[in-house]
Amino acid sequence: MTYFFETYGCQMNIAESAAAEQKFLARGWTRAEDAQVADLAVINTCSVRATAENRIFGRLGWYAGLKALRAGSPDAKSKSLETAAAYVRDGAKPLKVAVMGCMAERLLKSLKRDYPVVDYVIGTYAKQHLDELIDDIENERGLTHAAPRVNRRDGIITEDPVYSFSPVSAEEGAFSTFVPIMNGCNNFCTYCIVPYLRGREVSRPVDEILRELDELHKRGVREIMLLGQNVNSYRGHLHVVAQTGAAGADSAHGADSAQNAESAASATGAHSAAPTVNTADGVQSATVAVSADGSAAGADSTQGAAPAANAADGADSRIITFPELLQIIADHLRETHSSIEWVRFDSSHPKDLSDELIDVIARNDCLCKGIHLAVQHGSDRILKAMNRHYTRADYYALADKIRARLPNAALTTDIMLGFPGETDEDVEATLELMRRVRFQSAFMYYFNPREGTPAASMAEQVPLEEKKRRLQRVIDLQLEITQQEMAKHVGNTEKVLVERESRDDPSEVLAKTDRDERVAFKGAKELIGTFVTVRLDALNGNTFKGVRQQEN
Numbered sequence: 210m211t212y213f214f215e216t217y218g219c220q221m222n223i224a225e226s227a228a229a230e231q232k233f234l235a236r237g238w239t240r241a242e243d244a245q246v247a248d249l250a251v252i253n254t255c256s257v258r259a260t261a262e263n264r265i266f267g268r269l270g271w272y273a274g275l276k277a278l279r280a281g282s283p284d285a286k287s288k289s290l291e292t293a294a295a296y297v298r299d300g301a302k303p304l305k306v307a308v309m310g311c312m313a314e315r316l317l318k319s320l321k322r323d324y325p326v327v328d329y330v331i332g333t334y335a336k337q338h339l340d341e342l343i344d345d346i347e348n349e350r351g352l353t354h355a356a357p358r359v360n361r362r363d364g365i366i367t368e369d370p371v372y373s374f375s376p377v378s379a380e381e382g383a384f385s386t387f388v389p390i391m392n393g394c395n396n397f398c399t400y401c402i403v404p405y406l407r408g409r410e411v412s413r414p415v416d417e418i419l420r421e422l423d424e425l426h427k428r429g430v431r432e433i434m435l436l437g438q439n440v441n442s443y444r445g446h447l448h449v450v451a452q453t454g455a456a457g458a459d460s461a462h463g464a465d466s467a468q469n470a471e472s473a474a475s476a477t478g479a480h481s482a483a484p485t486v487n488t489a490d491g492v493q494s495a496t497v498a499v500s501a502d503g504s505a506a507g508a509d510s511t512q513g514a515a516p517a518a519n520a521a522d523g524a525d526s527r528i529i530t531f532p533e534l535l536q537i538i539a540d541h542l543r544e545t546h547s548s549i550e551w552v553r554f555d556s557s558h559p560k561d562l563s564d565e566l567i568d569v570i571a572r573n574d575c576l577c578k579g580i581h582l583a584v585q586h587g588s589d590r591i592l593k594a595m596n597r598h599y600t601r602a603d604y605y606a607l608a609d610k611i612r613a614r615l616p617n618a619a620l621t622t623d624i625m626l627g628f629p630g631e632t633d634e635d636v637e638a639t640l641e642l643m644r645r646v647r648f649q650s651a652f653m654y655y656f657n658p659r660e661g662t663p664a665a666s667m668a669e670q671v672p673l674e675e676k677k678r679r680l681q682r683v684i685d686l687q688l689e690i691t692q693q694e695m696a697k698h699v700g701n702t703e704k705v706l707v708e709r710e711s712r713d714d715p716s717e718v719l720a721k722t723d724r725d726e727r728v729a730f731k732g733a734k735e736l737i738g739t740f741v742t743v744r745l746d747a748l749n750g751n752t753f754k755g756v757r758q759q760e761n
């Protein structure tokens with residue numbers, strides 16, 4: 210049996226598609242090179258912008274034609290579907306179509322009704338039920354005898370809203386990959402649909418994250434991106450085991466004992482099973498299963514799940530913040546001589562970026578110095594209407610702290626133009642903020658109302674042409690600033706990670722710095738996936754031209 214994934218939207222979707230693929234591979238399925246010859250096509254969708262959804266509706270139309278052809282319909286058109294037509298002549302099986310991701314969650318009830326091409330709708334919380342979908346398809350083909358548990362009447366796979374993290378989200382052979390550490394968002398920015406579709410913040414237990422890092426090390430991964438809608442509000446469980454003696458007991462509970470606590474956890478291979486849910490009232494602590502055995506010699510890192518933490522067996526758990534998590538990860542990578550040398554994270558909310566987080570980044574070389582901090586706007590009035598919980602002055606203070614503590618860091622951002630009620634004065638405030646903070650780069654876009662969010666029904670919507678005009682002003686300024694900021698690094702000698710061959714010049718490869726800037730230099734494709742040292746000699750557009758240096 211074969212599957213084909215078509216993925217839209219954010220990095221979390223890419224990670225979730227890769228994790229879902231592992232399920233199919235584990236069941237003996239293989240990846241089809243082309244949807245036209247797959248047994249199952251899975252479309253992982255995005256709802257953040259209406260344009261993203263419209264594109265997916267268009268794809269469903271294309272899949273309807275493909276499905277009709279694969280079913281042998283005499284009316285099916287084979288234009289642009291030659292591969293499928295040949296496959297049908299050779300006796301192809303029918304195609305099944307599944308839709309997962311945010312759009313599946315948003316249109317859970319109506320998608321199958323409105324688009325009969327869709328066989329399965331997999332809600333945001335139902336990815337753990339992919340095995341049931343696989344059972345269902347195999348069963349229909351007479352391949353298994355497992356009782357199908359998918360609701361055959363409506364084909365909708367949904368569950369109680371409990372988000373589950375996959376053990377590994379890396380694609381086979383990847384040297385750079387995403388590691389989801391939390392999901393959901395409690396912030397409810399007035400323009401954003403994410404909290405409605407991804408639910409409240411759920412943090413992955415520390416031990417699960419470390420186990421994934423160990424697996425990625427075995428695969429030779431060099432760089433990871435810790436992912437979440439709002440990573441710096443991470444509040445995950447760390448299982449700790451009190452050591453004999455007063456010092457050990459203190460280390461499990463002390464406020465600043467992340468390193469000690471991590472040592473105890475990694476020594477025992479501790480296992481915490483449940484994610485942590487951040488509620489409006491604080492942290493709702495999920496039941497935690499922990500290993501009971503505190504002895505390093507006798508610990509079994511793959512099993513050892515006792516039913517609950519209690520003082521009698523010396524096991525306990527505590528909540529870890531994002532800066533603590535980063536320190537734990539940095540220590541773990543160093544202590545395990547991991548292949549992972551660079552750690553990035555995304556997305557960060559300015560209101561949750563603490564001094565402690567800046568300090569942790571400054572202390573650890575493995576934590577990359579490219580910091581993405583979405584400002585969204587430069588006008589306090591608009592920031593308030595967006596429900597962002599910070600002011601322009603707050604953002605300036607944060608940027609100043611980052612510059613002082615991390616002088617070589619590159620600060621990048623997101624900027625939205627055309628929010629309802631935005632005036633020329635507000636646009637000027639945004640331009641002023643950009644001149645003051647001097648972002649290395651920015652993702653700039655205009656407000657696109659999403660049905661179901663407060664901003665969609667706000668008065669004083671800005672006309673589309675005006676939104677585009679304002680956006681262009683911001684883009685023009687940012688292009689200038691990007692050039693000027695990048696030029697400051699010309700002449701540096703830097704460690705870079707080689708990512709791919711250059712399309713323009715096959716004798717060149719493209720790499721990135723730890724600030725996430727692109728570098729082109731002469732080099733063989735065998736360097737892809739390795740770190741090398743490069744001198745940044747010049748700037749060509751937004752790409753450095755470099756020369757490889759001899760490594761020591």
Ligand code: SF4
Nearest residue numbers: 394396397398401403
């Ligand atoms: S922080 Fe705001 S923009 Fe980001 S996911 Fe949450 S609600 Fe959406």
